[in-house]
Amino acid sequence: MKVLLGIGGSDDSLRALERTVDRAVAAGDELVVAVLENPDSDRTPAEVAEHVEATLVDIDADIDVEVRLVEGDPGSRLVDIAEHEGFDRIVLGGGQTSPMGKITLGSIAEFVLLNAKTTVTLVR
Amino acid sequence: MTPDRFPETVADDFPSPPITFTDRNDREIEVRAYDGSEQEHDALATMYEAFDPADRAQGIPPGGAEEIRRWLSTILEGDCYNVLAWHGDDVAGHATLVPAYDDAESFELAIFVLQEYQEAGIGTRLIEALLGHGQAADVEVVWLTVERWNHAAVSLYEKIGFETADAESFELGMSLRLNPPETE
Numbered sequence: 362m363k364v365l366l367g368i369g370g371s372d373d374s375l376r377a378l379e380r381t382v383d384r385a386v387a388a389g390d391e392l393v394v395a396v397l398e399n400p401d402s403d404r405t406p407a408e409v410a411e412h413v414e415a416t417l418v419d420i421d422a423d424i425d426v427e428v429r430l431v432e433g434d435p436g437s438r439l440v441d442i443a444e445h446e447g448f449d450r451i452v453l454g455g456g457q458t459s460p461m462g463k464i465t466l467g468s469i470a471e472f473v474l475l476n477a478k479t480t481v482t483l484v485r
Numbered sequence: 486m487t488p489d490r491f492p493e494t495v496a497d498d499f500p501s502p503p504i505t506f507t508d509r510n511d512r513e514i515e516v517r518a519y520d521g522s523e524q525e526h527d528a529l530a531t532m533y534e535a536f537d538p539a540d541r542a543q544g545i546p547p548g549g550a551e552e553i554r555r556w557l558s559t560i561l562e563g564d565c566y567n568v569l570a571w572h573g574d575d576v577a578g579h580a581t582l583v584p585a586y587d588d589a590e591s592f593e594l595a596i597f598v599l600q601e602y603q604e605a606g607i608g609t610r611l612i613e614a615l616l617g618h619g620q621a622a623d624v625e626v627v628w629l630t631v632e633r634w635n636h637a638a639v640s641l642y643e644k645i646g647f648e649t650a651d652a653e654s655f656e657l658g659m660s661l662r663l664n665p666p667e668t669e
Contacts, residue, residue, distance in 0.1 A: 460583045461593045462556055463543035
């Protein structure tokens with residue numbers, strides 16, 4: 362399967378990265394990691410990309426993963442890439458948890474859920 | 486997640502618990518601050534075990550006895566404020582203020598009323614008592630998120646005086662000031 366993981370640097374997106382790489386190794390997925398400009402994230406795209414590379418080394422994943430910096434509106438760019446490049450699935454972090462324990466979806470996940478024509482996976 | 490800014494105007498004084506009243510179904514209800522006893526903890530866990538999953542909001546309360554106890558241990562301890570609505574020895578409702586990770590002055594609010602006690606005026610009294618409890622303890626500001634299609638909850642919060650802070654996503658962000666900002 363051809364999987365597009367979008368990450369913008371929020372904690373839930375970094376968790377999604379590890380789980381998605383593990384899954385890709387197990388399933389033999391073709392994985393592209395799109396580093397997005399998430400306005401809600403404290404980490405810059407360059408920092409996030411660095412984190413992605415380090416995670417891939419840590420996991421010692423025996424697969425080729427393409428890491429791509431994606432500029433512009435994160436949700437719409439992700440949907441656009443998935444449709445034009447024949448991805449089967451978009452994967453995103455499944456939301457942050459408030460002090461109370463409430464799940465709060467990020468703005469990128471909201472847009473992608475409502476607009477993607479591919480299957481969308483939210484990692485919890 | 487915590488709102489960027491809060492209302493400047495301070496809300497009116499809310500009544501402090503304990504508060505006793507008769508609900509719209511002629512039940513005697515008492516709202517009291519949670520006392521930390523094992524008995525009250527168990528009664529509250531029992532309420533959540535009976536809670537209809539259809540009324541779950543944004544993942545809380547969790548399902549299953551163990552998950553409920555784990556969740557309760559995070560919101561009943563530390564610097565949290567909790568009030569319970571009692572009908573005899575049964576807990577009919579619970580409201581809580583939980584401090585933000587990074588800001589000691591702002592608290593996240595949530596309220597749950599057991600299904601058989603809903604639409605009886607208990608929610609309003611419960612939230613007022615919680616806010617009175619927090620106000621007396623010098624809590625400055627409270628905030629919450631609510632699913633925007635949950636009209637009953639949104640209109641309750643508006644009636645209490647909450648202002649909408651963020652209306653751009655599935656969840657509506659609302660906030661209220663209980664005490665003026667502390668002067669340096």
